[in-house]
Amino acid sequence: MNYHIGVVEDDMNIQNIVTAYLKKEGFTATALESAEEAFDLWETQPPDMWILDIMLPGMDGYDFCKRIREESDVPIIIISAKDEEIDKILGIELGGDDYLTKPFSPRELVARVKRLFKRTKPAKQEADEEKDKIKIDNLLVRKNDRRLFWMGQEVEVTTKEYDMLLLFAENVNRAFSREELLVKIWGEDYFGSDRAVDDLVKRIRKKLGDIQLETVWGYGYRLRSEEE
Known part of the structure; x- marks a missing residue:
């Protein structure tokens, strides 16, 4: 899978090195200089992981991490020149999954990125699979x-039968x-x-037996479910 990583870092040298190493490993990396820019990306094309500096212009990395955690469990790796234990603890408590102190080896960062994806991938896959499914009573539709x-x-259906049931x-x-x-x-x-x-509708009823595909007299049809 081609994971998308948002790199929030205002030091252009570090930003360039990190994104270059990530791209070399096959990741898609988007570089951003502030938390405000990162929020714009979050709204339009949310990354699968954040690499987040703490000391940023405007909103700092701690506040950004906290706000993202209110909406998502997306993995977050914090990078910071702050190497005090209290800073690391705060970063983890606010929702960071890992903490790397500057200066750091880009190879080590990439290794941590891979390890974190490996740890979170099963949960993400399971969530994606659930989004793919729609279950209404005895009917299960797998969209992908x-x-x-x-x-x-499994029931063999035509394109239009599938489209109507979906x-x-x-x-x-x-x-x-x-x-x-x-x-x-x-x-x-x-x-x-x-x-x-x-x-x-007749063909669907014939294939799916007692499916609650009701006639709305003088109007059309609906799929009835008491579970909804």
């Missing part, structure tokens, strides 16, 4: 590989009109009859 399971058994699963208990379904499943240029929607 477009697979569908009913009562624990739409309903992501909007459980919401009623969709036939016109909405035509646009969302067939596209805005489709000029056929809305009977195509009814036929697709």
